[in-house]
Amino acid sequence: VAETVGRDVAFGLENARVPRSEIWPRVDAALAAARFPYAASHLTRALSGGETQRLVLAGNLVLDNRLLLLDEPTSMLDAEAAASVRNAIQHEVLRRGCTTVAVEHQLEPWLDFVDRLVVLGPHGEIVADGTPAQVLADHADALAAQGVWLPGLPAPALLPVDAALVSPWEDGPQRLVTATGVGVELRAGLADRRAPPTVALADVDAELRSGRALAVTGPSGAGKSTLVSVLAGLSRPTSGAVEADPRLATRQGTYPWRWRSRDLTARLAWAPQTPEHGVVTASVRDEVLASARACGREAGRAEARADGLLETLGLGHLRGVSPYHLSGGEQRRLMVAAALGHGPHGLLLDEPTVGQDRHTWAAVLGAISAARTAGAGVAVSTHDLLAAKVLADDQLQLSGGRTVR
Ligand SMILES: Nc1ncnc2c1ncn2[C@@H]1O[C@H](COP(=O)(O)OP(=O)(O)O)[C@@H](O)[C@H]1O
Ligand SMILES: [Mg+2]
Structure with a gap:
């Protein structure tokens, strides 16, 4: 809600009319408790997804309330950062003796901490309710069948998907986009002019190749999102080059960041880390068709493909709904469908x-x-290492904007 991290955390206290002199010490303590990595003067626009998640937690902790409600509080964090945030939450909860309700997909890391486990079914009904040990002992099979991530289960087998729903619309060259010695410096805006820019990437090489999957991994703030967006042609690298194969060239040349949006869309799709940022239409089905329409794909084929993708990704029953009315997980699947729709x-x-x-x-x-x-x-x-392992032909690990391996 605010320009700087400190003001953002202070917002709740200001609303509760806490005296000024108390606000800043509490803000600093809450940022530390949430393991937030920057000072209170840092700009909120200049944060990665995981950093934003820790900021939101600090804004919650600062209020010192008796009830803490957490909706997938570590979903954007790598395992190490997630563990540190869970420890921070546990520490605060024990210190204050407050009640905490956490909504989670990943049960295992929470099991030692929670007293009660409630499992909801697909229609919001309660499927199981009890101590974690009891629920896991009595309902393990039913929960696994329902898709709950239980400890000790093997990786799920990937769903087979018909190539006609997902293949590129046309054949392309082998090397689609090559990044060479790429550096990206980010500034959060005019207010940030005098401060030195953040070096989000430095001297990174990467290649997007037909028929191959690259997983970009690394801790929160490592530069993963920055690399994916610069490969997508969404921004111009500060140094080095991001260049497409000459067979993909447009009248603007071979640098994707120079292409007109329609040409870029036809060649490269990007699904953002925050799915709301990708929404451009008022219905789920239109969302999947938007890019196909923008780049003039044949309507009948595009529609069949969109409907097939929505079914495959479990969104068929939501086709007429506004993308903003979907759950976080549904919205994310919609962005994947939208990226695939126009091939x-x-x-x-x-x-x-x-x-x-x-x-x-x-x-x-x-x-x-x-x-x-x-x-x-x-x-x-x-930061889902299981996904990287199952999917990737190539891996690129980043830390502090640099390639680790
Ligand atoms: N608009 C911005 N201005 C300045 N710094 C930014 C901006 N966006 C992200 N950053 C910083 O750039 C670094 C890399 O961010 P990002 O690529 O989002 O990391 P990751 O996706 O690996 O978590 C982080 O240190 C983050 O704080
Ligand atoms: Mg990211």
Whole structure:
């Protein structure tokens, strides 16, 4: 809600008319408690997804309320950062003796901490309710069948997906986009002019190749989203080059960031880490058709493909609904469907598996994997190491904007 991190966390206290002198010490303490990595003066626009998640937690902790409601509080974090945030939550809860309700897909890391486990079914009904040990002992099979991520289960088998739903519309060259020595410096805006820019990427090489999937991994803030968006042609690198194969050239040349949006869309699709940022229409079905329409794909084929993708990704019954009315996990699947709908050569997907149960996870990765097999070039940024392992032909690990391996 505010320009700087400190003001953002202070917002709740200001609304509660807490005296000024108390606000800043509490803000600093809450940022530290949420393991937030920057000072209170840092701009809120200049944060990665995982950093934003920790900021929101700080804004919640600062209020010192008796009830803490957490909706997938670590979904954008790598395992290490997630564990540190869970420890922070646990510490605060014990310190204050407050009640906490957490909504989670990943049960295992919470099991030692929670006293009560409530499992909801697909229609919001309660399927199981009891102590974690009791629920797991009595309902393990039913929960697994329902797609709950239970400890000890093997990775779900990917859903087989028909190539006709996901293949590139036209054949493309082998090397779609090559990034050479790419550096990206980010500034959050005019207010940030005097401060030095953030070096989000430095000297990174990467390649988007037809028929191959690249997984970009690394801790929160490592530069994963920045790399995926620069490969998608959404921004111009500060140094180095991001260049497409000459066979993909437009009148603007071979630099994707120079292409007109229609040409870019036809060639490369991007699914953002925050799915709301990708929404451009008022219905789920239109959302999947939007890019096909924009780049003049044949309507009948595009519609059949959109409907097939929606069914495959478990969104068929929602086709007439506003994308804003979907759950977080549904919205993310919609962005994957929208990226696949018009059959671009390259798929740049930012954290495509967040918020999925075992079934929808298998569908999302099944669709992406089938697109790759059908000739698309795929790059996913992810902190889901299981997804990276199951999907990737190539891996690129980043830390502090640099390639680790
Ligand atoms: N608009 C921005 N202005 C300045 N810094 C930014 C901006 N967006 C992201 N950053 C910073 O760039 C770094 C890389 O961010 P990002 O690529 O989103 O990381 P990841 O996806 O690996 O979590 C982080 O340190 C983040 O704080
Ligand atoms: Mg990211």
